[in-house]
Amino acid sequence: MLDRGHIEFIQAQMLPWQRIGHGLARPDAEYKMLSRDPQTGACSVLMRYPAGWSRKGPEHILAAEEFFILEGSLFMDGHYYGENAYAYLPAGWSRSEMHSDQGCVLLAFYDAEPTLVPEAGDGSAEQSDVAIPVLDTAAMTWDLTLNDENLRHLGIGRKNLRTDPHTGERSFLSLILPQAEPPGHKGPQEFHPVVEEAYLIGGSLTGPHGTMHPGAYFWRPPAIPHGPFGARWGAVSLIRFVGGRHVNEWSETNAPFSFDAPYDPILPDEFAYLATRPWIPSPPY
Incomplete structure (x- = not known):
């Protein structure tokens, strides 16, 4: 997932929004591709969901997903992700229902091609010791300890x-x-x-x-x-x-x-x- 060349730097405003199609997670939304490994499909993207967007499962993604909410909000299986919310969901994390009432823009990272599988995972992802279902970063304290x-x-x-x-x-x-x-x-x-x-x-x-x-x-x-x-x-x-x-x-x-x-x-x-x-x-x- 490391073969993406050297990008330093681009402004995402200059990239076009593209409609998400089959083979990439979450159809009916839009994305901007920031970088992608052509061998594995691992990628970093901006995602935009329109107001009223919704999707029902069960389903999971064949990639670990890490995301940060830049604007708007997202609901997923009882979790509320407002602005500044963060999550890390291992590959196979089950999703039953997602929706965004007001719309949402988020920054997402996938460690493999983010392909959807229309079935629930086996539950192991939810039990993983690396999973972070939701984190309210605005409520966290800045660590100002000098390290270098x-x-x-x-x-x-x-x-x-x-x-x-x-x-x-x-x-x-x-x-x-x-x-x-x-x-x-x-x-x-x-x-x-x-x-x-x-x-x-x-x-x-x-x-x-x-x-x-x-x-x-x-x-x-x-x-x-x-x-x-x-x-x-x-x-x-x-x-x-x-x-x-x-x-x-x-x-x-x-x-x-x-x-x-x-x-x-x-x-x-x-x-x-x-x-x-x-x-x-x-x-x-």
């Missing part, structure tokens, strides 16, 4: 959503404080032995490839140097480390930082056209 001196200037806070006890894979919300920039407008570059994937939910974040705004997404393969980063007025992202345990490693030399860095993305062929049409956010005034 090289990131001190960002004032990072975290809300841990999931750490897999078997693989060490991790998902969390990341908070960067306002007026955060590396001292002297330079700093070492960071890299990891596993994939880092992120979606910017709020604020803005500037790095060597330009400024990310809400809707920005990247999929960064292992061992890719990145940074330094800064934020004028703060940023909140959902970050995943995929393929193993997250470890920070650092370059021995410094790289420059500027809030004026132009959009200079690294994109696979299917997204190459976006490099010539940078997305420009609406002016605040």
